[in-house]
Amino acid sequence: MGQSAAPRIALTLGEPAGIGPDLCLAIAQQPWEASLVAVGCGETLRARAVELDMPLELISDDGNAEPHRPGTLRLADCPTAVAVAAGHLDQRNAQAVLDMLRQAGQGCLDGVYDAVVTGPVQKSVINDAGIHFTGHTEFFAELTGAPRPVMLLAADNLRVALATTHLPLREVADAINEPGLSEVLRILHRDLRARMGLETPRILVCGLNPHAGEGGHLGREELDIIIPCLERLRAEGLDLVGPLPADTLFTPRVLEGADAVLAMYHDQGLPVLKHVGFGHAVNITLGLPIIRTSVDHGTALDLAGTGRADAGSLVAALHSAIAMVHASRSQ
Ligand SMILES: NC(=O)C1=CN([C@@H]2O[C@H](COP(=O)(O)OP(=O)(O)OC[C@H]3O[C@@H](n4cnc5c(N)ncnc54)[C@H](O)[C@@H]3O)[C@@H](O)[C@H]2O)C=CC1
Numbered sequence: 217m218g219q220s221a222a223p224r225i226a227l228t229l230g231e232p233a234g235i236g237p238d239l240c241l242a243i244a245q246q247p248w249e250a251s252l253v254a255v256g257c258g259e260t261l262r263a264r265a266v267e268l269d270m271p272l273e274l275i276s277d278d279g280n281a282e283p284h285r286p287g288t289l290r291l292a293d294c295p296t297a298v299a300v301a302a303g304h305l306d307q308r309n310a311q312a313v314l315d316m317l318r319q320a321g322q323g324c325l326d327g328v329y330d331a332v333v334t335g336p337v338q339k340s341v342i343n344d345a346g347i348h349f350t351g352h353t354e355f356f357a358e359l360t361g362a363p364r365p366v367m368l369l370a371a372d373n374l375r376v377a378l379a380t381t382h383l384p385l386r387e388v389a390d391a392i393n394e395p396g397l398s399e400v401l402r403i404l405h406r407d408l409r410a411r412m413g414l415e416t417p418r419i420l421v422c423g424l425n426p427h428a429g430e431g432g433h434l435g436r437e438e439l440d441i442i443i444p445c446l447e448r449l450r451a452e453g454l455d456l457v458g459p460l461p462a463d464t465l466f467t468p469r470v471l472e473g474a475d476a477v478l479a480m481y482h483d484q485g486l487p488v489l490k491h492v493g494f495g496h497a498v499n500i501t502l503g504l505p506i507i508r509t510s511v512d513h514g515t516a517l518d519l520a521g522t523g524r525a526d527a528g529s530l531v532a533a534l535h536s537a538i539a540m541v542h543a544s545r546s547q
């Protein structure tokens with residue numbers, strides 16, 4: 217693909233019964249300085265376009281990188297096993313969802329696409345179908361052979377990355393160890409520079425325990441793992457602050473001058489981020505050899521096919537992927 221060609225973005229529809237198809241149709245109505253290729257079930261898109269009364273011309277993808285034309289979508293068809301009813305999950309379509317992700321991810325590895333932007337999937341129905349699946353983050357890591365994916369969500373001036381991704385809370389403390397934490401922080405530091413243009417990123421690191429362990433009286437992970445890890449990485453030149461008590465880290469004065477926050481687990485960092493930016497935040501997977509961004513929300517089955525789903529986060533995810541493609545081309 218030529219450096220000056222419009223970025224080719226694979227747009228996965230996500231769970232076909234959810235709002236993913238609705239949102240892809242909504243963004244297809246706008247002009248984009250990118251070539252958008254919907255990866256998913258063409259029949260589902262056609263049916264949803266009729267339901268939502270939106271214009272749609274599906275063009276079989278021929279590999280061209282012409283900028284997007286409103287009202288059209290290039291299609292890499294990945295049919296569902298059975299017809300889809302908006303709002304109604306069907307386990308029989310779970311494999312098609314994974315095939316869609318594999319096709320888009322492999323296409324990025326093969327240079328067919330410059331980036332993948334994902335619509336939301338229903339993790340439960342994939343597992344109900346007997347397929348172990350925790351999230352796109354882990355799926356794309358396995359597909360691309362990346363040893364440590366790092367989930368980062370961004371909204372406005374706040375970026376929150378996670379030391380652990382989709383883990384039951386009971387398993388979180390045991391998953392925090394020095395080699396793992398070092399790897400996450402190195403990836404975060406490296407990708408903030410390479411993908412987001414932050415020359416010397418300053419990262420605030422949360423403690424795991426209340427009051428960052430209260431000097432060892434409320435848990436020892438800060439003393440035994442986090443502090444030694446941060447000291448070692450500071451000696452390598454990383455600008456790290458912490459471990460800080462998570463309850464006050466997210467206050468404006470503490471956040472001043474920070475480029476990112478590393479939270480120890482999913483629900484330590486993401487509620488704050490979503491409070492600030494739900495509806496226009498972007499989920500970015502760092503540590504992959506491909507560019508992957510996503511929406512900040514789930515499948516919202518209650519809204520599928522109603523025309524009431526807000527496409528703001530998918531719009532932001534697409535802008536963010538396009539910016540990262542340009543950043544990677546200029547390196
Ligand atoms: N990137 C992904 O694939 C993600 C997938 N999920 C999956 O989504 C499923 C449902 O998760 P929930 O916790 O119910 O979260 P959800 O985000 O689907 O819904 C939470 C609330 O937000 C509303 N909402 C969500 N997106 C909206 C939008 N674009 N416009 C307007 N309102 C919106 C919903 O109607 C609901 O009231 C789960 O299976 C979860 O695993 C959740 C987060 C991310």
Ligand SMILES: NCC(=O)COP(=O)(O)O
Nearest residue numbers: 351352353354486499510
């Ligand atoms: N809460 C964010 C989330 O669960 C997204 O996960 P993933 O499917 O992007 O790995």
